[in-house]
Amino acid sequence: xxxAPAHADLTHLKADFPILGRVSHGKRLVYLDSAATAQKPTAxxxxxxxxxxxxxxxxxxxxxxxxxxxxxxxxxxxxRIARFIGATEARECIFTRNATEAVNLVAHSWGRSTLRxxxxxxxxxxxxxxxxxPWHMLAAERGIEIRWIPVSAEGVLDTSGLDRLLDxxxxxxxxxxxxxxxxxxxxxxxxxAAHAAGALVLVDGAQSVPHLPTDVQxxxxxxxxxxxxxxxxxxxxxxxxxxAELLEAMPPFLGxxxxxxxxxxDGFTPMEIPWKFEAGTPAIAEAIGLGAAVDYLESVGxxxxxxxxIALTRYALGMxxxxxxxxxxxxxxxxxxxRGSVLSFQLGDIHAHDISQVLDQEGVCVRAGHxxxxxxMRILGVPATARASFYVYNDAADADALADALEVAEKFFT
Amino acid sequence: xxxxxxxxxEIILDHYRAPRNRGxxxxxxxxxxxxxxxxxxxxxxxxxxxxxxxxxxxxRTSGHGCSISQASTSMMSxxxxxxxxxDVDKTIRAFKALMSIHEARLLPDGSPGDSDGDxxxxxxxxxxxxxxxxxxxxxxxxxxxxxxxxxxxQQALAP
Numbered sequence: 186x187x188x189a190p191a192h193a194d195l196t197h198l199k200a201d202f203p204i205l206g207r208v209s210h211g212k213r214l215v216y217l218d219s220a221a222t223a224q225k226p227t228a229x230x231x232x233x234x235x236x237x238x239x240x241x242x243x244x245x246x247x248x249x250x251x252x253x254x255x256x257x258x259x260x261x262x263x264x265r266i267a268r269f270i271g272a273t274e275a276r277e278c279i280f281t282r283n284a285t286e287a288v289n290l291v292a293h294s295w296g297r298s299t300l301r302x303x304x305x306x307x308x309x310x311x312x313x314x315x316x317x318x319p320w321h322m323l324a325a326e327r328g329i330e331i332r333w334i335p336v337s338a339e340g341v342l343d344t345s346g347l348d349r350l351l352d353x354x355x356x357x358x359x360x361x362x363x364x365x366x367x368x369x370x371x372x373x374x375x376x377x378a379a380h381a382a383g384a385l386v387l388v389d390g391a392q393s394v395p396h397l398p399t400d401v402q403x404x405x406x407x408x409x410x411x412x413x414x415x416x417x418x419x420x421x422x423x424x425x426x427x428x429a430e431l432l433e434a435m436p437p438f439l440g441x442x443x444x445x446x447x448x449x450x451d452g453f454t455p456m457e458i459p460w461k462f463e464a465g466t467p468a469i470a471e472a473i474g475l476g477a478a479v480d481y482l483e484s485v486g487x488x489x490x491x492x493x494x495i496a497l498t499r500y501a502l503g504m505x506x507x508x509x510x511x512x513x514x515x516x517x518x519x520x521x522x523x524r525g526s527v528l529s530f531q532l533g534d535i536h537a538h539d540i541s542q543v544l545d546q547e548g549v550c551v552r553a554g555h556x557x558x559x560x561x562m563r564i565l566g567v568p569a570t571a572r573a574s575f576y577v578y579n580d581a582a583d584a585d586a587l588a589d590a591l592e593v594a595e596k597f598f599t
Numbered sequence: 600x601x602x603x604x605x606x607x608x609e610i611i612l613d614h615y616r617a618p619r620n621r622g623x624x625x626x627x628x629x630x631x632x633x634x635x636x637x638x639x640x641x642x643x644x645x646x647x648x649x650x651x652x653x654x655x656x657x658x659r660t661s662g663h664g665c666s667i668s669q670a671s672t673s674m675m676s677x678x679x680x681x682x683x684x685x686d687v688d689k690t691i692r693a694f695k696a697l698m699s700i701h702e703a704r705l706l707p708d709g710s711p712g713d714s715d716g717d718x719x720x721x722x723x724x725x726x727x728x729x730x731x732x733x734x735x736x737x738x739x740x741x742x743x744x745x746x747x748x749x750x751x752x753q754q755a756l757a758p
Contacts, residue, residue, distance in 0.1 A: 210602070538639045538665035538744065539607075546603050554639050568640030568663060597607065598666065 195485065195493045196580050201226040205578060212548030215586040220364055220392060220527045220574035221552050222414045225478075229417055232477035233470045244469055245443060245460070259469050262476025263459070269479045270390075270409065271400030272426050279425040279432070279462040280472055284391040285315040287410035287425035288358075290462060291387055292319035294435045295408075296356075302328035305354040307384070309334040309342055309370075310564055311363040314557040316389045320358065334359075336564060340366040340517040344375065351382035359386070361393035361404070365556045365565075365572070366517030367498075367524035369397070376405030385431075391415060395576070396494055396525050398487040401426055413471065417577075418478035422471035425462070432458045439464040482577075490577055494526040497575050501528060501584040508588050512595070516565060526575035529556070532591055535598045537569040543597055544571075547590035605734040606741070607666065611674075614728070615666040620676035622659040624648055629657070634751030636743055641668040643748045645676075647755040653684030660748075667732075667741050672748035674728050679752070687756070693724035694749055697733055698742055 199205055202224045207214050216224055242252040244259050264275040272278060281287040296319075300306070306320050310333055324331055332350045337343045340363070351357065357379040362369050376386040387408040390399060395416035401409045408431070413422040427435075437444055437455050441464035447454040455461045482490065499521040505513055505528075514531045518524040532540055541553035552572040555562045562568065573587055624646035634643040641664030648657040658676045663669070675694075679687045735745045 536639075536663075536665035538641075538667075538741075542606065542738070542741070543603060562640070568642065597603070598612070 195577050199578050202578050209548040210546050215549040215583050217573040218550045218552050219576035223417050228481050229474050229477045233474040236470045236473050259472045262472045265476050265479050271402050276459050279459045281423045283412040283423035284410040289319045290438045291408050292323050294438045296323045300329050305330045306356045307332045307350050307354045308358045310336040311561045316358050340368050354384040357384050357386045360389040362525045364392045365529050365558045367527035372404040413475040418475035419471045421468050422475045441465045495521045498526045529570040529572045537571040540571045540594050543594035544590045549590045608731040610731045611670040614670040614673040618673040624659045632755040634747050636747050643672050643751045645755050655679050667744040668747050671745045675748045689724045
C-alpha cells in the first residue's frame, strides 16, 4: 500500500481530536466531511470550557477581575485571528456568526449605502449560496445587476470576458476555494482587474482559510469573510475582515447594546470599529475557541497543513483512479496543487444519497447533495454529488476506508 | 438483517433498476406534474391521465434521484394504474400512514410502534410491494425521498 510522504505526515495529530476515537455503526469513525464542519481539538474544547468554568463574564462592561479577563481573552483572540490572516490591525476583524452573516453584513451595510439601481455586482459560477443569495436579495430591493464569471469544463474560472464583466461594476465577489470543486482561485489578478475597473473585492475564505496560508493584504481583498467551525473552531463564530477606512465609512448593521458611544432620545452615536458592528453580547466563548483554533493551526503550521493535504489528495486521487477507473468521476482540477482537499465525485449512476447511506453504515461520513451551490451543480449537469473532504486529522488509511466503502456501495447497487 | 438491507429491500432495488411505467404521455389529455426535493435534488415528473370519473386510466413517470425516491415512484405508479379515484385516495392515505405513523411512533429501541387504528380507510388497504418501503422509517432523512412521488401525485389529482 502506498502512503502519503513522511514529510507531510500529521498522523500524530489524530490523538488531539477526541471525537475520532468513537465508533459509528460499530466501525472506526472515518470523518470526511470537514468542508462542512471540522472536528475540534481538545485545545479548543478546553479553552471554551475554561472560560465558562473560570472567568465567564460579559466583556467590555464590568470593572471586576473576571470581566477584565474575559475581555482580554476575547480581544486577544481577535488580535491573533487578525495576525493569522495577514491583517495589519485587530480592529479590522469584525466577529460575526459565520461567513454567511459576514457577507450579509457587507450586502446590508456597504451594499445598501453604496449601490444604486443599475450598478453591477460580479460573482462567479462557483460561489456558495452564501455569496449569491444576499446579492439576489439586494438586486430585488435595489435593482442592481448581477453578472457571472463562468467556470470552464476543467473546473476553473473562465476569465476571458473579465474586463467586459467588470466594466461599470462596483463589487467583485469571489471564493478563494470552491467548496464543490476544490478549485483554488488565484485572487490577486482578479482583484487587480476589479480595482482597475473601480470595483471593490469581497473574498469568501470559508474553504481556504482552514487549509491554506492566508494573507488578505497580498491577495488584494477589500472584504474577506470566513467561518470558525470549518477551521477547528466552534460554530457560531465567524469573521468579516475589511480595510479600516471602509469599515469606518459603513453604517452599522445591527443596532443595540455594545455598538454605541451614546444613545439619546433623538438618536445614537455608534462606537468605533470593530464594536460598531458587534451589537449585543457577543459569542465570547466562541471567539475564545476560535482563537485557540488559530493557535492550534499555527502550532502545526499552515504550510504543513497544505503540504499534508496536497500529499493526501494526490494519494486519494491516484488510489481511487486505480481502484475504480472510469466508474468514478471526480469533479474539479486533476492536479492536487491546483485544488484543496475536497473531492466531489460520482460513482457510476449511483445517486449520491445512496452512496452516503452505504458509506454511513461503514462508519464513513461524507456529504451528499448540492453543497449549497446549485448554480454550479446545474453547470456540472448533476443534481447531486457525494463529497469527501480531508483535513489535518485524516490520513491514507481514511482514504482507503472511503474506497473500501465505495466498493460496498457498488456491490449493493449493481 | 443489517440496517442497509432493511432500507434497500430487494423489491425496492428491483423497481430502482427496472422502473415501471417509465416515459411520457401526451398533454392533454394527460396532465404533467413535477415534484422536487430541494435537499438532495430528487425530481419526480408524473404524467397522469384520468377517466371522466376520475379513475387513473394511465400514468407515466420520469425524473431522477436516489433509489428510494425512484423506486417509490415506480411502485406508486404500478399501485394506482387503472384504479378508481377512491381506491387511489385510499392507497395514498395508507402509504402516508405507513410513513408518518411509524415516523411519529418510533419506540425507544428504534422499532416502529403500532398504528392506533384511527385511520380505518388506511387499515383495509393492501399496499403489496409498497410495504417494502416501511424500512425507510428507520432512516428519517430518507422519508421525504419515499414520499416525494406521493406528494406529486396528490398535486396531479388536485382539482
